[in-house]
Amino acid sequence: MKTNLRLLSAFFVMLFLSVNASGDKSSETDTEINPxxxxxxxxxxxxxxSDMHLGADLDYAECKNNLPALEKLLKQIQAAPNVKELVIAGDLVDEWFxxxxxxxxQGKDQADFVQRIAAANKGVFNVLNSIIQEGNILVTYVPGNHDxxxxxxxxxxxxxxxSQARDEVLGLGTYSPADYPKIAIEHGHRYNFFCAPDPISNQDIAPGTILPPGYFFTRIAALYVIQNRPLPGDTLPVVTQNISGGESQDLLFRYWKKWALTMHLFPLKNRFNEQIITTNVNGFTGTFSVNDVVPYQSPTGGLxxxxxxxxxQDNWEARQTLNNVPIHITTAEAIDSVIxxxxxxxxxxxxYFMNPASDKRIVVFGHTHEPKMVTSENLDHQKCIYANSGTWIDHNPDKTTMNxxxxxxxxxDVSSQTLVKLYNFENEVVTKMAESSLRY
Structure with a gap:
């Protein structure tokens, strides 16, 4: 779920008032920039x-027009004598969209599906494999939510x-480059209620599945796109808060509100009772309807x-423990902030920075498709840098792509600094969007 709508808590409003959201320098475009x-x-x-979202079918894949530019940039990286590592921070291949x-x-299996992705994006995979085989640059893959x-x-x-940086559980990973333990790179979906792996839900019908509800949201959103953004063919029944139902019912009502917003933003031609969501992935074998994934209520005001x-709504604490989340997020906060x-x-x-058990000073996430750089301080009042690596999808409304x-x-040298720079490659021209530096 990758749009923006959330009010920060008062504590973090104070924190972000001291943050420079665009880094230490403004955007700079120069055809002579060599990043x-x-x-x-x-x-x-x-x-x-991160977030290349390479698909098996270019008729609906989110990255198609940008493939030549991605291939060109990868070739520049390959030829660069100063590049030591290339880190792919999640959503390289897309099993969700x-x-x-x-x-x-298509009646086969995941192995065949991944081979189809490589064939559909042959130029990109050829360059990546050439980089790996040459051995001059270490290529590391970190999983995201779409993969x-x-x-x-x-x-x-x-x-x-x-090289693959993976946790002991499928679908997550954090990478710190060799000799640079104060840098952490991960996708960022670990902390999202709709996108973090869910090895608890649906085990009765899909044993071993880890697919979270964001998977079903994305399947619906992709259908909305190929239906050319249609007028709604159905309307969700209204669900009202169950006043006497306690915390669990309140949380499920919050969850319903996110699904109601989803179906408002991404309407389908179909009726919501139609069995249209074909799965046959990650333990699922059935075909499901919108009504199967959206909470319902009977009678009005009841359960x-x-x-x-x-x-x-009751297993988020356990999910966070299984997913190695250091500082747990309340369920209400996680649901309310999911988009x-x-x-x-x-x-x-x-x-990372407000966690006394963490010594990280530089953190890079993907996931949000919003390239940015934020400077802040840790608990020891040391400067820290967070950067988001953006995306490579063709259309990223109101934001840049090719980041x-x-x-x-x-x-x-004690005077040297670790430099972090955020770039854009739209129109195959390098633009420096932000930069910052620190020494640790």
Whole structure:
């Protein structure tokens, strides 16, 4: 869920008042900018890209027109003598943005699906594999939510020799480059109620599944797009708060409100009782309706229930523990902020810079599709930098696309700084969007 709508708590309003949301320098465009040059001979630069969303079918994939530019940038990275690492911070391949009525695997399996993605995006995969095989640049893949269920084996099958930064649980990972333990790179979906892996819900009908509700949202949104943004073919029944139902019912009402907003923003031609969501992925074998994923109520003002993800409002604490979330987010806050990109950015600060158990000073997320740089302080009043690496999808409303982050680590010289720069490559012209620096 990647749009922006959220009011920050009073505490974090105070925090962000001291934040420079665009980094230390303003945007700069220069056709002569070489983002992959450190001015010397050392190979030490770390490039972070995320959210390419490469699909198996270019008729509906979110990244099609931008593929030539992505291939060109990857070739520039490959040729750069100063680049040491390329980190792909999630959503490289897309198993979610598939129209609801489409059989994702076409009767086959995930291994075949990933091979189809590599074939549809052959130019990009050819360059990535060339970089890996040359061995000059370490390529590391970190999982995101749209590739949350893609196995390490299937990633290896299309990128042989790639390094993979994964947690012990499928669908998550955090990467700190060798010799730079104060840098953390992850996708950012770990902290989102709709997008974090859910190994608890739906086990009765889909044993072993980790797909969260955002998967079903994205299937619906993709169908909305290929239906050319239609007028609604149905209306959701109104659900009202169950005053006497306690905290669990209140949380499920909050969850219903997010689904009601979803169906308002992404209407379908179909009736909501039509079995249109074809799964056959990650443990699911059935075909489901919109009514299966949206909470319902009977009678008015009475018990609220839901078919898929039944009990999800009560297991968020357990999900966070399983997903290695250091500082837990309340369920109400997690549901209310589920469509907030700002909340994802805030969690970078909460989980790393405001966490006394963390020593990270530079954090890079993807996930939100909103490229930005934010400077703040940790609990020891040391400067910290958060950057979001944006996206490469063709259409990113009201925001840029073709984004990437470059980190140039400090040297032993006490006057040197670790530089973090955020760039854009739209129209195949490098634009520096923001930069900041610190020494640790």
């Amino acid at each position: 992959f040059c450190n001015g010397g001979n050392e190979r030490n630069m770390i490039v972070v890209l 598939v129209p609801a009525t489409t059989d994702t695997y 949350v269920a893609i196995t390490a084996t299937n990633i290896e099958s299309v990128l042989p020799g790639v 609220i229930n839901v078919n898929l993800y039944n009990g999800i 907030s990109s700002t909340e994802t950015d805030r969690q970078a600060i909460v989980q 990437f982050v470059v980190i140039t680590p400090q040297s032993f």
